[in-house]
Amino acid sequence: MITYYLSTDHGLETLAQPTAGCWVNVVAPSAEEVAELQAVLRVPQDFITYPLDVGEMARTERGNGATLMVLRVPHYQGQTADIPYTTVPIGILLTESYITTVCKTETDVIQALVAGRARGLQTGKRNRLTLQLLLLTASQFLAYLREINRSVDRLEDQLQLSLRNREVLELLKFQKSLTFFATGLTSNMLMLQHLQKRRLFELFAEDQDLLDDVLTEVQQAIGMTNISSNILSQMMDAFASIISNNLNVVMKFLASVTIILSLPTMRASFYGMNVKLPLGGHAMAFVFIGIASVTIMMGTLLVFWRKDWL
Numbered sequence: 001m002i003t004y005y006l007s008t009d010h011g012l013e014t015l016a017q018p019t020a021g022c023w024v025n026v027v028a029p030s031a032e033e034v035a036e037l038q039a040v041l042r043v044p045q046d047f048i049t050y051p052l053d054v055g056e057m058a059r060t061e062r063g064n065g066a067t068l069m070v071l072r073v074p075h076y077q078g079q080t081a082d083i084p085y086t087t088v089p090i091g092i093l094l095t096e097s098y099i100t101t102v103c104k105t106e107t108d109v110i111q112a113l114v115a116g117r118a119r120g121l122q123t124g125k126r127n128r129l130t131l132q133l134l135l136l137t138a139s140q141f142l143a144y145l146r147e148i149n150r151s152v153d154r155l156e157d158q159l160q161l162s163l164r165n166r167e168v169l170e171l172l173k174f175q176k177s178l179t180f181f182a183t184g185l186t187s188n189m190l191m192l193q194h195l196q197k198r199r200l201f202e203l204f205a206e207d208q209d210l211l212d213d214v215l216t217e218v219q220q221a222i223g224m225t226n227i228s229s230n231i232l233s234q235m236m237d238a239f240a241s242i243i244s245n246n247l248n249v250v251m252k253f254l255a256s257v258t259i260i261l262s263l264p265t266m267r268a269s270f271y272g273m274n275v276k277l278p279l280g281g282h283a284m285a286f287v288f289i290g291i292a293s294v295t296i297m298m299g300t301l302l303v304f305w306r307k308d309w310l
Contacts (some may be wrong), residue, residue, distance in 0.1 A: 001027045002037060007123045011116055021124035024100040025110060028052075041066070041095050051091025051102040058089075058187035060194060067094040069130070069191065072184030073109045073137045074144045085144050085177035087184035090137075092130055099126040101133070109136050131210040134192070138217035141185060145224050148174050152232060171232060178229040185222045192218060256304050263300060264293035 004015040005023040015022060018040055026037060026048070034048050041048075043066045050056055051070055061068045072087040090109070091102040101110060113121070113136060123129060155170050192215055267289060 002029065002033055003027075005114070005123060007121055012114060012121070012123075018098065020097040022098060023123040023129065024098050025114070026100060026102040027106055027110075028104055029102070037100070041093065041098060041100060043068075043093065043095060047091070047093055048102055051089045052104045054088060054104060056089040058184070058191040060191060065096060068092070069094075069195070071134065071137060071191070072188055073103075073107050074140050074181065074184070075105065075107050076144065082173065083176045083180065084173055085148060086180045090133075092133065094126050094130065099123065099129055109133065109140050112136050112140070128210065131214060134188075134214045135210065135217060137188070138214060138221055141181060141221040142217070142224065145181065145221065145228060148177060149228060152228075152235070156235065171235065175229070175232050178225055178232065181225045182222070182229060185218060185225060189215075189218050189222065260297050260300050260304070263296050267293050267296075 003025045004018050005012045005025060006015055006019060006021065007013075007023075012023075018024060024037070024041075026033070029037065029048070029052075034045065037048055038045050042064065044063055047061070047063065047066060047068045050061075050068065056070050058072050059070050061070075069092040071090050071092060073090050075086055075088045077084060077086060088103065088105055088107065090107065091100075093100040093102065103110065113133060117136065121129065121132065152171065152174055192211075196211065196215070
């Protein structure tokens with residue numbers, strides 16, 4: 001799908017055909033749309049297809065007067081997915097007349113840009129729009145990291161009394177998400193440092209300030225990801241031991257109950273034998289045996305309780 005946007009006094013306006021200074025947003029294009037886009041932008045086909053590879057890492061490339069930047073952006077796949085939060089590549093293609101974004105799927109970053117969350121959005125200012133997209137990407141990483149931390153906190157409360165592995169497996173999902181985040185953020189930082197060395201955004205002071213903000217946000221996201229990953233890794237080890245300990249406590253309780261209940265069973269088994277036993281012919285034998293059984297059970301229960309076996 002190809003959508004053309006142009007900034008106006010009333011926000012972004014959707015166009016039917018491309019015009020100079022517009023933003024071309026491409027999501028999961030078909031072969032025909034790739035050919036159409038190549039004819040409009042006059043760039044190598046690889047510049048359009050590179051970002052559609054989910055394994056593409058952040059990098060820059062130049063050719064035919066165009067600049068391609070591939071960026072890893074966060075993507076939420078749903079709570080039931082094997083990896084709830086991951087990263088996907090987005091291509092930012094700068095040509096003489098257009099700025100183009102290419103991605104295999106809809107992302108919250110592009111939706112936020114369309115919704116006008118970037119201040120002073122001007123599609124004609126390609127470098128500034130690129131920096132605003134980079135800043136939104138870093139902010140989205142931080143937002144998702146906060147959501148991951150809240151989910152981990154909820155699982156932590158459940159794990160304290162858990163006897164199953166389900167909660168630990170849920171934590172493993174978030175551990176995988178943090179690994180994807182760390183990899184994506186690191187490659188983004190390397191690309192940004194490369195752009196900074198090329199002085200691509202130093203034509204205007206506002207662009208340079210915006211680039212500094214992007215670098216700060218990315219560094220903060222990297223630090224937050226590393227801290228969360230380390231805490232989660234240690235937490236998983238600790239809670240694996242807690243689950244094992246909780247299970248041992250339950251088994252200890254059941255073993256104690258089994259021992260206590262076996263005592264009257266043993267006495268009943270003795271008096272069920274066809275041999276002479278004390279009180280065997282007494283009229284109150286059942287009462288005396290019952291009282292003795294209860295007394296022994298209560299005594300054993302008291303001993304177990306004092307030794308903290310129950």
